[in-house]
Amino acid sequence: MRPDEANRNIVSNGYSNNPSFLPPRKTSFPVNGHSTAINGSGQNLKNGTSKRRIPRNPTYRGHNREELTRILIQGLKDMGYETSASTLSAESGYELESNEVAAFRSAILSGHWPDAERILTSSPHSEGGGMSGNTGQSLILAGNANKRQMLFAIRQQKFLELLVSRDLLSALKVLREELTPLHFDTYQLHTLSGLLMCTQQELETQLHWPEDPEEARQSLLEELTRSIAPSVMIRDHRLAELLDQVKSAQINQCLYHNTAVAPSLYSDHMCSQEDFPTKTWMILEEHVGEVYCVSFSPDGKWLATAGEDRMCIIYDAVNFRVVQKLQQHDAPITHLAWSPDSKKLLTAAEEPRARVWDALSGKLIMTVEHNNSERRPITSGAWLPDSLSLVTCCHDRDTKMCLWSLSASDLTKPIHTWSGEFRVADVAITPDGRRLLCNDMDSLLVVYDMNTYREEFRMKLSSKITCITPSRDNRTILVNIAEGEVQLIDIENRYPVRKFKGLSQGKNIIRNAFGGAAENFVVSGSKDGAIYIWHKENLALIETLRGHGKGSKSELCVTSISWNPRDAGMFASGGDDRKVRIWSNAVSDDSSMIFDPRIRHPDLGRTSALRSTSNL
Known part of the structure; x- marks a missing residue:
């Protein structure tokens, strides 16, 4: 090497x-x-000091010759070409x-x-x-x-x-x-x-x-x-x-870059729009109520969905056959969280208890309940990297967040509890386990250090926060806010760096996602029944996908999005129409696939960035 x-x-x-x-x-x-x-x-x-000077133009095609030469000398050394680096230094007269x-x-x-x-x-x-x-x-x-x-x-x-x-x-x-x-x-x-x-x-x-x-x-x-x-x-x-x-610049100029393979230096780079997942590949109709959550497992092998019918369904992510139906909740399920090892699943509902399951066997591993007299619902949860510890949150100030361990001697008691002046609506943990993030019932974002359990900083946003999604690099998070935008917040430097607009949200709980092989995209559902996809770096709204129909309350809301972490050409969406749609970059030729004839072909309901840049 x-x-x-x-x-x-x-x-x-x-x-x-x-x-x-x-x-x-x-x-x-x-x-x-x-x-x-x-x-x-x-x-x-x-x-x-220079060894010797050979009269040459001080620039090379507009670039400073000395800077370029010394960088090349360093690069040759990096690659192990010591003799070539020494020769270049001697010939140019520049020392590294x-x-x-x-x-x-x-x-x-x-x-x-x-x-x-x-x-x-x-x-x-x-x-x-x-x-x-x-x-x-x-x-x-x-x-x-x-x-x-x-x-x-x-x-x-x-x-x-x-x-x-x-x-x-x-x-x-x-x-x-x-x-x-x-x-x-x-x-x-x-x-x-x-x-x-x-x-x-x-x-x-x-x-x-x-x-x-x-x-x-x-x-x-x-x-x-x-x-x-x-x-x-x-x-x-x-x-x-x-x-x-150079490669980053090419990627940022490519609206549909959706591969983990870096561009070649030999030629300019451009991805085809046809390789982007804009087509409904399958519609899952197992739920009999509105779908509130969809979530692919970290290994990309499973998809969990849940919602109003109090049921969590686990599918395999190849053929989308049902693997398990988890049905012990007494209220609509409002949140799902896979463990990092893809073996366990946390479900939270509109009730005081959350449950931890063995995802494949369907065995109930643990039931957690915050010790509060008002018995408020557990609203959300997030796992630490060890897949043995997790944090849950609820609307009670005295036990707003609790840290649990599956290896504890008493599974009914948290190993740490956060209390304070505000109630928590959603919680997330960065993939490295370093930071705990939460938001209150309004517009307050708070970040805690998971090593000390102490508050690190807080931010007041412009309107109510409905969800938090950390990036894989641990540096940024996505938050949906009620006034109708998704914000990308740099948690290292503590400020919003980008705002993505166009969706409709209001008081609805709508969950966002990072999308693509390298999280190059920002994706969110919307109250108007559309899925909005933006390019993360240049803010371009590249796709507006439609397909979900109206629910029992005559609303078109798309509530949740999950991009498959192992298949960049696939993501799932859930909505008030009780359906889960699997979006792909190819249409299946399986004649047995279930399609809803009342929903028009997705191509007819898609607005492409190439046709709508004047509106950006």
Whole structure:
């Protein structure tokens, strides 16, 4: 395996898998280069002195020749072509790194913390985009870099390595004598001090610490590099980053990109609209009441549906034959949640009890009930990554959320309870298990740290929230709000980044979903009987699908959407018409398939982005 395959973080479809090995609150650094000079304007902060100069045009097809050459040298090294990298450096006269930069890199990766701190503390900042004098042998920091912040990160790494190796006395000494005197990030200091009390197993759970400490040091170096002038120290794997950006740009321009395979660099990329799931492939008519929930299992093998008829039906996701019918609830089922291992299913209804089932056998594993005198219904639930723990919520302030464990000695008692000033309507947990998200009966979104059970932050949105859906990368969530839009919220930076409009919602509980192989789409039902699909990055409304009919109350509402996580060309929808529709990118030729003759062919009820861009 070549170095780039072993070490660099693979980016697919524009999504970066960049794990952090720091404790819950990750330290962020200034973006690399925001206040430094670009080569060619002002005085350059060159990465080493030139060996020799061959007269050449300073640009290559509009790009800075020095920048491009040094990035190519780094890329060749990444791919293991050391000889080619050396030849290019000798021929061009450009060095990748100065001795001081190389020494800093080596000190971080080898864990020689005093050397790393010495080089850092003696490094000047760039001012006004440049530095006077010969800076070729210096480690130059970006103008907005915070040395205390960088020192904190280095000493934190030192503390964590001692902690993981169980040298608790040395770790405590670093905490007291090196980290605390910096007077930086009090919250993080408290988190670090709490880690001293953790067992080895608890540390591994919270830190996700790698077997090789150099992996954690590499992550630290990548963060520190963001505060170093880019003309002095190029961020690791910069060529790969730029190529990822090229691919991301092509994906974002492709309205129907729905594959996990990254585009080729050989040619421009475009997906066909015909490969997108816009056709009704099957209609499931087992329910005798309105359908409130549809949910594919995480492994994509099963589909669970439930609703007004108090019944949860489990189908296989190949032929959509009924596997189980779960019928012990005494009220309409309003929520479903699969465990991450796809073996267990939580059902919540308009009653004080929620149930946990063995999905395939239909055996009832556990019944949970919040201990509140008013016996309010359990409204929602979410699983932790271990598939043994889950959180449920209800409209009671005293027991608004409860954490349960299937491995507890007493299954009737929660292992933790949250109480507070508001009642909870919906709850979700990020796939990494780090954050618990919930919303009240109105417009309040609250985020908790699942390691400490403490509130992390809260946001007030513009109208009532009806559901929460976390993304697979743990960074964003989708929320439907009553005024008729879906918002994409960045929970790392704590603000809405995109708003998707066009649907009709009002007071109805309508659930959204991320769609596509790389979650490139946002999907939601609507009170007007349509399914709306937007491109997540460019906000384009690419499809409006119709097919669901009116329910018993003469409403057309599509209540729930679920995209198959293992088949990007399939998703399911449920509505007030008591039907579940399976949407696909191909129409089945099975003559025995059930179709409702009262519903027109989906192609006739579809509005394509290619025909309606003027309305966007």
